[in-house]
Amino acid sequence: MQTRPLRKWLNVLGLSVAAVTAIALPCGYFAERYYDIGNDLTFKGQLNAARVAQYVYTHNTMWQYQQLRISELILLPQTGEPPVNQKVYDERGQLVLDEAVPLSGPVVARSAPIVVKGARIGSLVVEGGLGGILSTTFLVALFGIALGVVIYFSLRLLPLRALDRALDALRGTERALEQQNRQLDAALDNMTQGLCMFNAQERLAVSNQRFSEMFGLSADEIKGCTLPDLYRKRAAAGTFASTDVEPFAAEVLEAIRAGRIFKRVLNVPDGRVIAVVDKPTGDGGWVATLEDITERLEAEEKIRRLAHFDALTDLLNRATFHKRVEDVVSRLRDGQTIALLSIDLDHFKAVNDTHGHPIGDRLLRKVAERVQRCVSAEDMVARVGADEFAILQVAVGRPAHITALATKLIAAVCAPYDIDGLQIIIGASIGIAVAPTDSDVPDILLKQADLALTRAKTDGGGVYRFFEATMDARIHARQALELDLRKAVTNNEFRLLYQPIFDVKTRQLVGCEALVRWHHPERGTISPVEFIPLAEETGLIVPLGEWVLRLACAEASQWPKHMSVAVNLSPVQFKSGNLVQVVNSALNSAGLAPNRLELEITELALLQDSQAVVAILQQLRARGIRIAMDDFGTGYSSLSYLRQFPFDKIKIDQSFIRDLSAEDESVAIIRAVVGLSSSLRIVTTAEGVETQEQFDRLAAEGCNQVQGFLFSAPRPPREIERMIRDLTPAMAAVA
Secondary structure, X not given: OOOXXXXXXXXXXXXXXXXXXXXXXXXXXXXXXXXHHHHHHHHHHHHHHHHHHHHHHHOOOOHHHOHHHHHHHHOOOOOOOOOEEEEEEXXXXXXXXXXXXXXXXXXXXXXXXXXXXXXXXXXXXXXXXXXXXXXXXXXXXXXXXHHHXXXXXXXXXXXXXXXXXXXXHHHHHHHHHHHHHHHHHHXXXXXXXXXXXXXXXXXXEEEOHHHHHHHOOOHHHHOOOEHHHHHHHHHHHOOOOOOOOHHHHHHHHHHHHOOOOEEEEEEOOOOOEEEEEEEEOOXXXXXXXXXXXXXXXXXXXXXXXXXXXXXXXXXXXXXXXXXXXXXXXXXXXXXXXXEEEEEEEEOHHHXXXXXXXXXXXXXXXXXXXXXXXHOOOOOEEEEOOOOEEEEEEEEEXXXXXXXXXXHHHXXXXXXXXXXXXXXXXXXXXXXXXXXOOOOOOXXXXXXXXXXXXXXXXXXXXXXXXXXXHHHHHHHHHXXXXXXXXXXXXXXXOEEEEEEEXXXXXXXXXXXXXXXXXXXXXXXXXXXXXXXXXXXXXHOOHHHHHHHXXXXXXXXXXXXXXXXXXXXXXXXXXXXXXXXXXXXXXXXXXXXOOHHHEEEEEOHHHHHHOHHHHHHHHHHHHHOOOEEEEEEEXXXXXXXXXXXXXXOOEEEEOHHHHHOOOOOHHHHHHHHHHHHHHHHOOXXXXXXXXXXXXXXXXXXXXXXXXEOOOOOOOOEOHHHHHHHHHHHHHHHHHHO
16 A cells, blocks of 8 residues: 555645644744733833823823923832833923833833823823743743654644554455455365355356365366356366256256255266256355365265174174064965074184184184185075174075085084184184074074084084984073082082192102082082083183182191192183282292292193283292193194293193004194104103003103002092001101
8 A cells, every 4th residue: 555645745734734823823822912901002002101191180280390290190009010111202302201211122112192171282101021931931831842852743643653553454354354365275175075156147256276176177177167068178177977958057056056956976977977966146146165075975885784784794683683673484385385594613713813813804804705605596695793693594495405504514614724824724623503493483483593503512512413402491491500600619519639740750749739519409419511611601711710720739737848839820811910929929928939939821821812811920920939831642732832832841631642552643732742852851640541551651651750540539638648657667667
């Protein structure tokens, strides 16, 4: 904005007003005071002239010679008035009286005639000094100059300051508008939606960058276009599905002119889907917003698919499968049969724990592919759990078709898998329920298939089993056993037996293995084979294991110091998070030396999380506790664990001892284990020794320790104490 002329004009105005003020103020004051003094002198002259005339009238004598009396008349006291000079002249102009006083500055005079009986007989002149007025006028002039300066700066600076403030405000408004415009442009250009605005003349006035990107058209290229022109440019760029643009444009324009919002979905030739909303603005124009909804539609489709299909295998999920089963069962006709097959993968958890979940996921996808290849097009396949699948076999002509499918499935799933060079072998167990033979209620049918699957798993896995009515009773019995087991932990229904362990060379009793037994108040003694797996499944093995550990340590503290006690640890106890604290507490409470406690673990504990388990074992071993691997040789990677952790003892599984006399393979395995243990300075203990022949063979092979019915069955604590007393003389003799 050009402000120089305005500033110059304000400067001239300020100077002019200041100059006028500086000049007019003293001049005006002087003129006013000069006028007032003149009037005062005139009045005074006329007054004194009248006095003289009166005197002459009453004393018509030679008044010219009465100076003293005339002086008295004209010099009457005047309080507070400035001094004046007075002179009296006769008719000839001769000075009659001169009353002079010192006057300052220039002199101003006024004359008044002395008239007696209409005749002028003389005159009286009064003179006054202007010195006081001039000095005051000088001061007024100084004040006028100062006031002029103030007026100059006021007229020059204040308006300019106000102007500057107004200009600053205006510039600030302009900057704010520019900033708003930049922000608006940035907002428009960074919108995820395309936007274009048409004016009242139905021409494109504004469009953002996203709109240009959507259709490959620059803003300059399309600005000012009509809607048909815009469609033609899009058609030329290959982003309009049709070359006949008029019908499409006419439909939009008709809605806009009628004041209606017009919505539509465009399918772009490159596969994108764009939603468009045209909204009238009220002035004859409209705003169109365009959103690329391709990804959203794909995501919605994916969500819809996830609601019905398993994300990993792309099979039906549990909820959808259940719905399909309900639909099929509800439409069953007389004579029609369907089969529900529940499949569980054997040893899949070991694969996950050993090789990791990514390998496990790829294995599940391969299993799903094999299962789908086994069924017909009418059958339905679903993944209903982590490693559980289900099949609804619709086209069942006769029972043989069901068994044929089950056999085919087991063979397909059990075939080796090659994943990234890893050779993986798993199994499959199948439970089968048939409708309407077993049930025509979907929920019951699914439950029956699961019961049959449980039976297949109990029978060792890798087989299929049909549902039988007795299965439900067994499940109820198992549930009842679980309830009794929970009560048994709190009611202290368990007791410990101890199986002696002997040194092969000295025949000395070197320790005992603690074995837990459950005496049910109504059902009598329950085998560990029944309740230990159940305790592990329910987590009750943790408090039960702590009880066993504390009691075993307490009772072993009463034995001779050369004897140790062995306690079995469940894999579940390693997951409890406080195993080390429990062991230390048991030792401290019993006062048992750590080297007299031997903890036995199986390969299964290491399979679950070997690094975490090894870390716990290292803490226990650092305390002086001995660690033994139980059932050595029954797993598929027992030897590999000897490299991960330096075990103190290896317990050879009784399955090798049982076949020792008849199987050369068992002898070779025992020889290899004993030789390996000897080289690693690991003690070997043979379990389940029942015959003298077995013992002799083990002694010949160099086995260190034995336990089994040949020497002693598991005994109560009192019998162990009696055995220790009975063997004490023999021990002393050996020593």
